[in-house]
Amino acid sequence: MLSTAWSRRTLKFYAGVSRRWLSNSPLGKVRRAPPDKILGLTEHFNRDTNPKKVNLTVGIYKDDHGHVTTFPSVAKAQRIVDSHEELNKNLSYLPINGNEVYSKRVLDFLYRESCPDNAELLDKDKISFVQTLSGTGAVAIASKFLSAFISKDVWLPNYSWANHQNIFSKNGFENIHLYSYYDLSSGQVMVEKWLQELEDAVGRTDNVKTPQAILLHACCHNPTGVDPTREEWHTIIDKIHELNMIPIIDMAYQGLESGNLIDDAYLLRMCLAKGGWSNGLYLCQSFAKDMGLYGEGVGSLSIVLPPAARVENKLALDSQLKPIIRSIYSSPPGYGCRVAKVVLSNEALKQQWFRDVQNMVQRLHGVRHKLYENLQWPDLVNFEKQHGMFYFTRFKPKQVNELKEKYSIYLTNDGRLSLSGVNSSNIDYLSTALGKVSEMK
Amino acid sequence: MSQVGIFNGVDTLPPDALFDIKKRYTQDTRAHKVDLGIGAYRDNNGQPWVLPSVRRAEEKVHADKGYNHEYLPITGLPALTGGAARVIFGPEYAEDRTVSVQSISGTGALHIAAKFLAKFLPERTIYVSDPTWANHKAIFQLQGLNVASYPYWDAASKSLLLDGFLDSIDLAEEGSVFLLHACAHNPTGLDPTPEQWDAVLERLAARNHLALFDSAYQGFATGDLDRDALAVRRGVRRMASVSPVIVCQSFAKNVGMYGERVGCFHIVLPDQSSEVNSRVHGAVSSQLAKLIRSEVSNPPAYGAKIVGAILADKSLTAAWHADMVTMSSRIHAMRAALREKLVALGTPGTWDHIVEQCGMFSFTGLSPEMVRRLETQHAVYLVSSGRASIAGLNEGNVDHVARAIDEVVRHFYESKL
Numbered sequence: 001m002l003s004t005a006w007s008r009r010t011l012k013f014y015a016g017v018s019r020r021w022l023s024n025s026p027l028g029k030v031r032r033a034p035p036d037k038i039l040g041l042t043e044h045f046n047r048d049t050n051p052k053k054v055n056l057t058v059g060i061y062k063d064d065h066g067h068v069t070t071f072p073s074v075a076k077a078q079r080i081v082d083s084h085e086e087l088n089k090n091l092s093y094l095p096i097n098g099n100e101v102y103s104k105r106v107l108d109f110l111y112r113e114s115c116p117d118n119a120e121l122l123d124k125d126k127i128s129f130v131q132t133l134s135g136t137g138a139v140a141i142a143s144k145f146l147s148a149f150i151s152k153d154v155w156l157p158n159y160s161w162a163n164h165q166n167i168f169s170k171n172g173f174e175n176i177h178l179y180s181y182y183d184l185s186s187g188q189v190m191v192e193k194w195l196q197e198l199e200d201a202v203g204r205t206d207n208v209k210t211p212q213a214i215l216l217h218a219c220c221h222n223p224t225g226v227d228p229t230r231e232e233w234h235t236i237i238d239k240i241h242e243l244n245m246i247p248i249i250d251m252a253y254q255g256l257e258s259g260n261l262i263d264d265a266y267l268l269r270m271c272l273a274k275g276g277w278s279n280g281l282y283l284c285q286s287f288a289k290d291m292g293l294y295g296e297g298v299g300s301l302s303i304v305l306p307p308a309a310r311v312e313n314k315l316a317l318d319s320q321l322k323p324i325i326r327s328i329y330s331s332p333p334g335y336g337c338r339v340a341k342v343v344l345s346n347e348a349l350k351q352q353w354f355r356d357v358q359n360m361v362q363r364l365h366g367v368r369h370k371l372y373e374n375l376q377w378p379d380l381v382n383f384e385k386q387h388g389m390f391y392f393t394r395f396k397p398k399q400v401n402e403l404k405e406k407y408s409i410y411l412t413n414d415g416r417l418s419l420s421g422v423n424s425s426n427i428d429y430l431s432t433a434l435g436k437v438s439e440m441k
Numbered sequence: 442m443s444q445v446g447i448f449n450g451v452d453t454l455p456p457d458a459l460f461d462i463k464k465r466y467t468q469d470t471r472a473h474k475v476d477l478g479i480g481a482y483r484d485n486n487g488q489p490w491v492l493p494s495v496r497r498a499e500e501k502v503h504a505d506k507g508y509n510h511e512y513l514p515i516t517g518l519p520a521l522t523g524g525a526a527r528v529i530f531g532p533e534y535a536e537d538r539t540v541s542v543q544s545i546s547g548t549g550a551l552h553i554a555a556k557f558l559a560k561f562l563p564e565r566t567i568y569v570s571d572p573t574w575a576n577h578k579a580i581f582q583l584q585g586l587n588v589a590s591y592p593y594w595d596a597a598s599k600s601l602l603l604d605g606f607l608d609s610i611d612l613a614e615e616g617s618v619f620l621l622h623a624c625a626h627n628p629t630g631l632d633p634t635p636e637q638w639d640a641v642l643e644r645l646a647a648r649n650h651l652a653l654f655d656s657a658y659q660g661f662a663t664g665d666l667d668r669d670a671l672a673v674r675r676g677v678r679r680m681a682s683v684s685p686v687i688v689c690q691s692f693a694k695n696v697g698m699y700g701e702r703v704g705c706f707h708i709v710l711p712d713q714s715s716e717v718n719s720r721v722h723g724a725v726s727s728q729l730a731k732l733i734r735s736e737v738s739n740p741p742a743y744g745a746k747i748v749g750a751i752l753a754d755k756s757l758t759a760a761w762h763a764d765m766v767t768m769s770s771r772i773h774a775m776r777a778a779l780r781e782k783l784v785a786l787g788t789p790g791t792w793d794h795i796v797e798q799c800g801m802f803s804f805t806g807l808s809p810e811m812v813r814r815l816e817t818q819h820a821v822y823l824v825s826s827g828r829a830s831i832a833g834l835n836e837g838n839v840d841h842v843a844r845a846i847d848e849v850v851r852h853f854y855e856s857k858l
Contacts, residue, residue, distance in 0.1 A: 033727040136738035170735035295742030329545035334700035335743035
């Protein structure tokens with residue numbers, strides 16, 4: 001770049017000042033950022049004219065007709081919100097940290113119903129909570145908070161959701177480490193290797209001055225769909241605890257593993273049972289998938305304080321989260337949280353919601369079974385380890401490309417296949433294509 | 442090393458002034474309490490008002506067979522971003538060199554501006570008016586940008602310090618960023634005249650500065666969207682040969698959907714060859730997408746669909762314009778009523794500025810002690826700077842507010858003697 005003094009003097013000679021900003025401003029030299037890996041593919045898909053095209057990229061649930069539908073429980077809640085004078089007459093700002101009733105209901109759902117053994121955390125006021133813009137917003141705020149006060153080092157699984165790295169690096173984290181998670185050749189989680197890496201890097205305390213954060217997928221690991229078993233989690237949690245790491249639990253798919261929302265909070269339950277996370281435990285939770293409120297941006301961040309923390313500590317945390325939010329977007333959006341609040345507040349609707357999640361998971365399991373019938377790939381139906389909306393094909397980029405170019409079947413570039421896009425009318429076409437492409441060398 | 446006390450060093454920050462007023466007001470049990478704090482419109486019964494045009498748009502959106510909660514594109518709903526650009530730029534809209542993305546209302550747009558400037562122009566100083574909206578400085582400072590202020594308001598004469606304003610434009614390092622309130626200046630309610638805007642823009646252009654407009658109240662100054670976009674449109678025209686113009690646009694107030702967080706961030710690139718325009722347009726838009734993806738993935742859908750529907754449908758747009766006239770004329774009437782009552786009470790001081798100011802606020806000139814006494818003695822809540830949200834006044838409470846102001850002014854006036 002030209003020095004300011006030089007460029008200023010020189011540019012005075014130009015009569016055609018209209019191009020001036022381009023030559024002295026870095027704005028004119030902004031390079032094109034690569035398109036988002038997942039959402040960019042949807043744009044490509046939309047332009048594809050093949051009538052048989054199948055979009056298996058984005059993690060949005062679709063029914064057997066390929067439609068994005070609203071859960072019956074959510075649709076009822078919407079009607080209540082729309083017709084209810086009290087709920088719908090006020091479109092004022094929400095508080096910075098979110099709607100109070102929403103917060104109370106979500107806290108109860110997460111820490112009383114999902115983790116009954118540790119409900120006293122709520123009674124003793126050990127949880128700092130804010131409503132967030134879905135899971136991304138929760139991770140972003142956790143990232144800003146942690147990097148400002150506690151740690152600029154985070155460990156992410158390899159693989160992980162494509163956006164995780166972007167979120168942490170854009171929100172204050174300086175060092176992003178990857179831990180081995182998924183073995184591409186065996187399709188298994190490499191727990192031993194993972195923990196050994198942590199031990200080697202973090203366990204040698206002489207070179208680690210500050211505690212380091214570690215991101216854990218609560219269930220239905222994205223993109224691989226493969227989670228550690230419960231026994232493996234015990235070992236993992238013990239090691240992380242021993243290394244004084246800071247757990248950040250990303251719970252985007254609660255309910256999509258077993259069909260039971262409560263059961264699927266097992267990682268949170270296990271971590272709370274372990275207890276004593278001296279730098280806090282961070283839960284980033286979203287209703288995008290399990291309530292189908294994707295675009296409405298409904299989620300939460302909670303920070304569970306260690307037992308030794310006092311009320312003042314909790315209030316200090318609350319007060320620090322607010323200016324972070326105030327400077328990004330002031331206050332969260334209202335509509336989606338009103339709907340979620342109604343679902344969580346009304347016992348009948350809540351039961352309906354539990355059934356809705358169960359139905360969704362049943363259909364996804366059915367898709368796995370049917371694909372297994374057609375393809376005989378055993379890990380499709382290994383329900384002990386394979387969970388959620390995604391199936392990781394382990395296809396190489398050229399195979400993914402072949403699917404796209406030859407069959408107009410779209411997976412993400414890492415070979416992740418979203419089962420929700422599979423339905424009765426495309427499953428045979430899809431199975432044939434997958435079978436053919438899997439034989440490619 | 443024991444980590445037991447690791448959070449003990451975290452300081453408790455003072456609560457956000459505006460949201461804290463709201464909290465104290467809510468807890469106040471006095472029946473005659475009046476909230477003149479946060480800038481949100483209230484009807485003549487002191488109730489939040491959902492615009493009839495919004496109700497119609499909601500019905501339309503819900504009745505749509507394709508209505509669902511699927512993610513919006515990262516850069517937002519095209520019906521919103523395109524419609525919003527046409528509303529703010531009007532005949533000056535140059536689509537080929539305008540990048541528009543959806544933002545989480547005005548704050549979200551300013552935050553995008555801050556992140557974008559911090560990444561590509563980190564050395565530039567951002568100049569904000571003195572005084573300005575309480576959150577402006579924090580938004581830019583938290584991204585590591587240097588923030589300075591330019592003179593704007595003369596408290597003694599309650600008028601614009603145009604000379605000081607222009608001088609600081611001249612003195613600022615070439616290529617600085619000037620944050621300008623597009624209309625209905627917050628908190629003073631005092632805008633430059635069209636001639637004064639021309640003078641400001643002329644100086645900005647002469648110094649190759651960047652103009653960053655914060656448009657949070659379009660329609661609230663005069664009731665007319667076009668008239669309230671005058672500064673932005675003249676700015677875009679004047680700067681087309683000089684530098685990019687950034688516009689942060691909020692629909693919180695003028696559509697009355699405060700909590701739905703609907704807004705847009707626009708960059709109007711300077712007028713160059715179409716080849717350069719198209720390259721920079723694509724590059725800037727890709728960078729913005731990456732930035733949005735790192736914080737919210739994609740913007741909230743519901744409010745965007747409602748505002749998008751209003752902007753896309755002529756009859757809804759017309760209904761919306763009528764709603765805005767309803768709001769701005771009620772506020773106008775309340776300004777007149779308050780001033781008239783203060784004059785009738787013989788309250789010490791002059792009160793003409795209340796009717797001369799525009800938008801939702803009046804910068805009353807009341808001191809922090811007076812504001813405190815208004816709250817403790819009279820249950821009238823406003824910001825300690827003396828900014829009163831006129832939208833909180835109505836026929837049922839304006840008498841009480843006038844008498845309360847009269848009492849506190851006399852209290853301090855007399856105690857000084």
